Amino acid sequence: MGIVATKSFSFALEIIELYKFLSEAKKEYVLxxxxxRSGTAVGALIREAEHAQSKADFLHKMNIALKEANETEYWLTLLKESNYIGTDHYQPLMASCKSILRLLISIVHTTKTSLNR
Known part of the structure; x- marks a missing residue:
């Protein structure tokens, strides 16, 4: 789980920078x-999953992380389409988000498969 934990931590830092930009430069506080919230929750949930009590608990936490990553993708797209952020902000964040989504989907699928054996 090292790669997904590392990527999600870096992503959280990028999201914090985006938040600072939006609140300071754009005076946008709701989106x-x-x-x-969702962008930093991904890494926190992955960190929680590292010490899950069981495979089922691990799967549950990773599923929630997946949902949060998916929600973050939505907010990033909404920020882009509403012109709060430009392509320069959007593209690298979306690339990171999609990379994390792919990893989480794979982890969830593999874990479900191993639980069903």
Missing amino acids: SKQVL
Whole structure:
């Protein structure tokens, strides 16, 4: 789980920078708090999963992390389409988000498969 934990931590730092930009430069406080909450929750949930009590608990936490990553993708797209952020902010964040989503989907699928054996 090292790669997904590392990527999600770096992503959280990027999201914090986005939040600072949105709140300071754009004076946007509602959407920015939403993306801050969901974008930083991904890594926190992955960190929680590292010490899960069981495989089922691990799967549950990773599923929630997946949902948070998916929600973050939504907020990033909304910020882009509403012109709060430009392509320069959007593209690297979305690339990171999609990379984390792919990893989480794979982890969830593999864990479900191993639990069903």
